Amino acid sequence: ISFSNNFLDTFLNYEKFGHRHSPVYLIFLSFILKTGVEIEYLRLIHFHLCLTLIFLFYKCLLIKFSKINKNLLILLSLVIFLSPTFRSIAIWPDSRIPGLIFFTLSILYFLKFNQNFKIKFVWLCTLSLIISSYISPNFSIFIIYYYYFFLRKIKFFDLKYLFVFIIFCSLPMM
Secondary structure, three states: OHHHHOHHHHHHOHHHHOOOOOOHHHHHHHHHHHOOOOHHHHHHHHHHHHHHHHHHHHHHHHHHOOOOOHHHHHHHHHHHHHOHHHHHHHHOOOOHHHHHHHHHHHHHHHHHHHHHOOHHHHHHHHHHHHHHHHHOHHHHHHHHHHHHHHHHHOOHHHHHHHHHHHHHHHHHHO
């Protein structure tokens, strides 16, 4: 609400609010609030967006465990609902779940790359991880593992533009 009321003051004094998360998602939510959407509807939209985490997790399970019964994988992906953290954070707009959604999307593209080694999945994986890292910086460390894995499968020359893109995207976080 503070971002939607006075963006510049809130942005410049963000550390005084005591948040330990990146303000990127809060800024995004403030733009939605400025359009006139009530906070209750924003919570409802956020809750339904959180459901995509379960779908993405299921898609990852399908790729990783393709020989296991799909109904069992659906049941396993629904275990996320048992998490008290997921249930409590899903209704309160916070950066952890959207960051986790984009991180899970990066894992999905990583698994797809591992299947057929297409460079487009490297880019999609990296882009998803970068978005995830902007929303919740905890996930940024995974770029080291991803890039190490990609370098083992693809020549550095083919990844040079991706490397420049990663450096460029990391500049605001420094």
